[in-house]
Amino acid sequence: MTTAFVPRINGVVSTVVPSWDELAARILENEPLTREQGLAVLETPDHDLLRLLNAAYDVRRFYFGNTVQLYYLMNVKSGLCPEDCNYCSQSKLSTAAIPKYQMLSTEELVAGAKRAYDSKACTFCIVASGRGPSDRELDSVIDAVREIKDNFSIRVCACLGILKPGQAQRLQEAGVDRYNHNLNTSEEFHKNIVSTHTYEDRVRTITDVADIGISPCCGGIVGMGESDDDIVSLAFALRDLQIQSIPVNFYHPVPGTPLYGTWTLDPRKCLKVLALFRFANPSREIRIAGGRELHLGSMQPLGLYAANSIFVSDYLTTKGQSAEDDYKMINDMGFAIAAAPKA
Numbered sequence: 286m287t288t289a290f291v292p293r294i295n296g297v298v299s300t301v302v303p304s305w306d307e308l309a310a311r312i313l314e315n316e317p318l319t320r321e322q323g324l325a326v327l328e329t330p331d332h333d334l335l336r337l338l339n340a341a342y343d344v345r346r347f348y349f350g351n352t353v354q355l356y357y358l359m360n361v362k363s364g365l366c367p368e369d370c371n372y373c374s375q376s377k378l379s380t381a382a383i384p385k386y387q388m389l390s391t392e393e394l395v396a397g398a399k400r401a402y403d404s405k406a407c408t409f410c411i412v413a414s415g416r417g418p419s420d421r422e423l424d425s426v427i428d429a430v431r432e433i434k435d436n437f438s439i440r441v442c443a444c445l446g447i448l449k450p451g452q453a454q455r456l457q458e459a460g461v462d463r464y465n466h467n468l469n470t471s472e473e474f475h476k477n478i479v480s481t482h483t484y485e486d487r488v489r490t491i492t493d494v495a496d497i498g499i500s501p502c503c504g505g506i507v508g509m510g511e512s513d514d515d516i517v518s519l520a521f522a523l524r525d526l527q528i529q530s531i532p533v534n535f536y537h538p539v540p541g542t543p544l545y546g547t548w549t550l551d552p553r554k555c556l557k558v559l560a561l562f563r564f565a566n567p568s569r570e571i572r573i574a575g576g577r578e579l580h581l582g583s584m585q586p587l588g589l590y591a592a593n594s595i596f597v598s599d600y601l602t603t604k605g606q607s608a609e610d611d612y613k614m615i616n617d618m619g620f621a622i623a624a625a626p627k628a
Contacts, residue, residue, distance in 0.1 A: 305336050305337050308340060312344055312564055312567050317524075318565045323565060324514070326560055327517070327557050331553050334553055334556060338556060338591060341560040341564065341590055344563055348567060351620045352622070353622055354408070354570060355404065355405055355611070356407070356442075357397075357409055357410065358410040358412055358600060358601065359411060360601045361393075361413050362386065363386050363601075364414060367415070368479065369480055371509075371542065372506060372542060374541065374601075378542070380541035381540060388413060389425075391428045391429045398439060402437045404598060405597070405622050407624070408442050409433065409437075409440070411426060411430075411441065411444065412444040412445075417445065417446040417447040417448055423452055426445065426456070427455060430460050433460075438626060440463065441462055443463070444464070444465035448490060448494070456494075457499050464501065465502035465503065465530075466487055466491045466502075466503060467505055467532070468487050468488070468504070468505050471511065471522070472484045472522070474512075474515045477509075491503045502530040502531075503528045503530075504532035504534065504572070504574065507534070507558050508547070508549050510547055516561065520565040523566060529570065530572065531572065532574035535558075535580040536550070537600075550580050555581050556581070556584065559573065559591035559592050563592070570593060571593060571594065572595060573585075573596075575596075575601070577596075578606050585614060589620060
């Protein structure tokens, strides 16, 4: 097969990726991405980035057409976390100037769901800081979820940390559709970013919720000093866990956090990362999550060639661009906002 571009790894011609178009065709024939291919994606020369994105778009379009799913995130408990995640402005190590408050009321959570619905989101994400929810906090979330489900056609994703026995079942019975618990990085790099819980703790949490019938949402953070091997390992771990919804965060340095000052990304590398996650998990939701505006900047629209989902409005402790700007970006790309799920 004659091609205009032959991918290389560390300057050496790859024998397993004859072209990005061919790679996309193989993936659409259910041939899994290999580690060598994944590394080749991340090492794509910048001048061939558009060829790579075109191939990623072929895969994205096959499974999701030109629709973009919107997610709306609400930080329902901020700061006050006993974990020592070096990247997080809410951890016990952080001195970041962020709001700190206990679990919001049921009424406030329901009001947040209405804002999500009005923002055209298909999923409302309830996120709380901390190692895991107390029974009282879980009760508040459950009461809110039941009321949300009675009033709005919207999915609910909960992100409450490590669950105690029986808590996942209660969330499932209340109507929670998804549970998020990110791996954050590779198993090998995990020890560099947190010590108060293990990589295995995170895997166990996401497999436990999947086992009782809640759709697993799990992703990671890129740009914390990890290697390309670590990024590929993360993408493959999510594939092995059969994660349905994958948020890809780009590390946003916040003053007062231990990792502040770490900056390893540029917009082109971010786009290559999104292409990698699409190729590794072709039929799964790939969401451009935190750090989208900061790291992709004017190249944000190109991310939608690989990803089929974004957060609309703000993140946990950082601001996003306006919903109107997101709508315009989606429309300008010729894409359409995915319809909310039917009640």
